[in-house]
Amino acid sequence: xxxxxxxxxxxxxxxxxxxxxxxxxxxxxxxxxxxxxxxxxxxxxxxxxxxxxxxxxxxxxxxxxxxxxxxxxxxxxxxxxxxxxxxxxxxxxxxxxxxxxxxxxxxxxxxxxxxxxxxxxxxxxxxxxxxxxxxxxxxxxxxxxxxxxxxxxxxxxxxxxxxxxxxxxxxxxxxxxxxxxxxxxxxxxxxxxxxxxxxxxxxxxxxxxxxxxxxxxxxxxxxxxxxxxxxxxxxxxxxxxxxxxxxxxxxxxxxxxxxxxxxxxxxxxxxxxxxxxxxxxxxxxxxxxxxxxxxxxxxxxxxxxxxxxxxxxxxxxxxxxxxxxxxxxxxxxxxxxxxxxxxxxxxxxxxxxxxxxxxxx
Amino acid sequence: xxxxxxxxxxxxxxxxxxxxxxxxxxxxxxxxxxxxxxxxxxxxxxxxxxxxxxxxxxxxxxxxxxxxxxxxxxxxxxxxxxxxxxxxxxxxxxxxxxxxxxxxxxxxxxxxxxxxxxxxxxxxxxxxxxxxxxxxxxxxxxxxxxxxxxxxxxxxxxxxxxxxxxxxxxxxxxxxxxxxxxxxxxxxxxxxxxxxxxxxxxxxxxxxxxxxxxxxxxxxxxxxxxxxxxxxxxxxxxxxxxxxxxxxxxxxxxxxxxxxxxxxxxxxxxxxxxxxxxxxxxxx
Ligand SMILES: Cc1cc2nc3c(=O)[nH]c(=O)nc-3n(C[C@H](O)[C@H](O)[C@H](O)COP(=O)(O)OP(=O)(O)OC[C@H]3O[C@@H](n4cnc5c(N)ncnc54)[C@H](O)[C@@H]3O)c2cc1C
Ligand code: SF4
Ligand code: SF4
Ligand code: FES
Numbered sequence: 245x246x247x248x249x250x251x252x253x254x255x256x257x258x259x260x261x262x263x264x265x266x267x268x269x270x271x272x273x274x275x276x277x278x279x280x281x282x283x284x285x286x287x288x289x290x291x292x293x294x295x296x297x298x299x300x301x302x303x304x305x306x307x308x309x310x311x312x313x314x315x316x317x318x319x320x321x322x323x324x325x326x327x328x329x330x331x332x333x334x335x336x337x338x339x340x341x342x343x344x345x346x347x348x349x350x351x352x353x354x355x356x357x358x359x360x361x362x363x364x365x366x367x368x369x370x371x372x373x374x375x376x377x378x379x380x381x382x383x384x385x386x387x388x389x390x391x392x393x394x395x396x397x398x399x400x401x402x403x404x405x406x407x408x409x410x411x412x413x414x415x416x417x418x419x420x421x422x423x424x425x426x427x428x429x430x431x432x433x434x435x436x437x438x439x440x441x442x443x444x445x446x447x448x449x450x451x452x453x454x455x456x457x458x459x460x461x462x463x464x465x466x467x468x469x470x471x472x473x474x475x476x477x478x479x480x481x482x483x484x485x486x487x488x489x490x491x492x493x494x495x496x497x498x499x500x501x502x503x504x505x506x507x508x509x510x511x512x513x514x515x516x517x518x519x520x521x522x523x524x525x526x527x528x529x530x531x532x533x534x535x536x537x538x539x540x541x542x543x544x545x546x547x548x549x550x551x552x553x554x555x556x557x558x559x560x561x562x563x564x565x566x567x568x569x570x571x572x573x574x575x576x577x578x579x580x581x582x583x584x585x586x587x588x589x590x591x592x593x594x595x596x597x598x599x600x601x602x603x604x605x
Numbered sequence: 606x607x608x609x610x611x612x613x614x615x616x617x618x619x620x621x622x623x624x625x626x627x628x629x630x631x632x633x634x635x636x637x638x639x640x641x642x643x644x645x646x647x648x649x650x651x652x653x654x655x656x657x658x659x660x661x662x663x664x665x666x667x668x669x670x671x672x673x674x675x676x677x678x679x680x681x682x683x684x685x686x687x688x689x690x691x692x693x694x695x696x697x698x699x700x701x702x703x704x705x706x707x708x709x710x711x712x713x714x715x716x717x718x719x720x721x722x723x724x725x726x727x728x729x730x731x732x733x734x735x736x737x738x739x740x741x742x743x744x745x746x747x748x749x750x751x752x753x754x755x756x757x758x759x760x761x762x763x764x765x766x767x768x769x770x771x772x773x774x775x776x777x778x779x780x781x782x783x784x785x786x787x788x789x790x791x792x793x794x795x796x797x798x799x800x801x802x803x804x805x806x807x808x809x810x811x812x813x814x815x816x817x818x819x820x821x822x823x824x825x826x827x828x829x830x831x832x833x834x835x836x837x838x839x840x841x842x843x844x845x846x847x848x849x850x851x852x853x854x855x856x857x858x859x860x861x862x863x864x865x866x867x868x869x870x871x872x873x874x875x876x877x878x879x880x881x882x883x884x885x886x887x888x889x
Contacts, residue, residue, distance in 0.1 A: 333619040342623040342704035515859035518852040522664025529664030547689045557888035572865035
């Protein structure tokens with residue numbers, strides 16, 4: 245463990261750039277925190293926070309300090325860099341009567357700056373899903389992950405219920421805990437891989453002392469004690485499997501717009517369309533994979549009709565997939581407790597409240 | 606049924622292999638069969654009865670299509686396709702020599718080996734006979750390993766009956782029960798009229814020692830399962846092949862889900878007790 249100053253953080257950015265990584269991190273754009281390329285620590289949303297989230301509500305606010313990671317999660321997750329919203333799976337050209345595929349392109353090398361524990365867990369969930377997907381695996385292997393432990397919780401956070409946070413427990417190259425008080429501004433840094441350890445060794449800074457570690461522990465405990473939401477998972481999957489025909493699905497459907505926002509912001513949702521396109525002259529073609537949602541009517545289309553034509557059936561697919569069938573398919577929950585689907589639902593439908601209502605009924 | 610391991614190396618997961626159409630058969634007005642061989646030479650991929658491939662029309666789209674040929678003949682890969690939309694329509698326009706992409710084989714298979722020693726009841730509706738034909742070929746090749754073998758086949762009209770010449774030949778086999786029915790008869794139809802599930806009552810098979818393989822529209826399969834259960838066939842002996850939207854066939858696109866199952870890799874062939882409760886729920 246090492247204690248980095250602000251200069252140390254900047255040195256980390258420089259070292260990653262020096263190793264050829266494109267740095268991706270949170271930044272302020274259009275009244276929300278989004279992810280994008282950045283080069284310097286000062287481009288982070290310094291002094292901003294977004295913890296006052298609620299159902300259908302997201303507001304940025306000024307912080308009294310200059311914290312660099314004093315917020316939680318915005319609408320975007322790292323999913324867009326490992327499983328991009330649109331991706332060419334292959335390009336092909338006609339050759340004689342047949343066709344030939346172009347070789348796959350090498351993945352970009354990216355460093356993810358500020359991955360929260362819930363999103364780290366989401367990456368591990370998608371690792372299981374995309375275990376055979378060559379593009380995902382290549383991008384994943386090329387990524388360097390700088391995690392950040394949360395020291396404040398957002399209004400829709402429930403990582404504690406999902407046992408995914410607020411502290412990053414493995415799956416990162418480096419993990420930072422920001423200590424930002426009147427007395428000091430520092431980052432306690434921990435290596436989680438050989439690559440992370442080598443990088444950390446080369447950074448300026450001193451070994452973290454007992455006081456640093458205690459302060460980091462207390463700050464994370466503070467976040468854990470202030471979760472905005474909670475979800476009782478005990479027996480939940482079984483309860484949902486037994487309630488496929490519960491009248492509550494219809495009650496949610498009366499509020500749900502089937503807009504699919506929840507699936508778009510969710511860091512674990514993996515549904516995708518696969519489309520083949522040809523060039524105008526018909527000589528070349530490509531296969532494109534793009535995000536889809538089980539809230540789209542066409543998601544369940546087969547000749548003769550759509551299997552899930554009602555909104556109730558589509559909401560049921562989403563909730564039972566996340567909280568019940570995901571366990572059967574991948575051995576984990578499909579929900580990491582990041583709270584995005586609650587915050588970004590235009591009518592504020594809350595997965596924790598709906599799950600509780602279904603269980604109670 | 607347990608899913609087979611993924612067919613090719615991970616790097617090939619999304620990449621279709623070019624196959625040349627060796628022969629086209631016009632089965633019905635809207636249905637045709639393609640014999641496919643690897644465009645680069647070599648043997649066509651091996652498969653088990655009930656599995657399917659993703660067939661790719663260059664630049665246009667890719668669709669799941671069952672393999673309808675003989676798994677043990679070692680010949681070309683046979684697919685029987687009904688033209689219902691853009692991709693399958695385009696495939697109808699292809700002639701011998703044209704090239705298609707193939708990914709596969711995917712999914713679970715009919716338990717033909719496990720069914721040896723039992724009576725075998727095969728129930729097909731419409732184009733649902735295509736995925737069952739490899740199971741029929743297996744039973745014919747290894748006829749002595751089975752007890753009674755019954756084929757119950759239903760189509761909308763006599764003009765919709767697939768593989769007519771073969772049906773006739775199978776009918777001529779002394780140790781095969783082949784019973785065919787249509788929903789609506791034409792004037793020259795001398796056979797049965799009515800739903801295929803009625804045929805389940807006949808056939809003379811022993812329900813307590815029967816494995817039934819069912820493929821057709823989902824409602825038809827539900828009724829067939831009910832009729833089989835009513836005759837005393839065990840749930841564990843009834844197998845259905847399900848259809849859902851499929852965009853990948855490898856458990857990655859999410860479109861084919863039925864409760865906990867990915868129909869593409871946990872199915873398409875399911876034992877009735879795996880899916881019975883799920884199929885009873887509307888719009889799942
Ligand atoms: C496991 C499996 C085996 C099949 N075997 C055969 C077969 O042997 N012969 C045959 O004629 N048909 C078979 N089908 C159905 C066949 O896949 C569809 O008729 C075909 O996808 C229609 O594509 P289209 O683009 O021509 O039509 P459209 O109606 O325009 O379909 C658009 C797209 O929706 C999806 N889609 C539509 N209908 C289906 C469907 N029923 N199942 C899955 N995806 C669908 C496909 O991605 C398709 O490209 C099978 C389906 C499945 C799931
Ligand atoms: S089915 Fe719905 S809930 Fe499940 S992964 Fe797909 S979009 Fe997400
Ligand atoms: S279901 Fe909602 S809270 Fe759970 S991981 Fe997805 S977006 Fe986050
Ligand atoms: S077809 Fe894509 S998950 Fe089954």
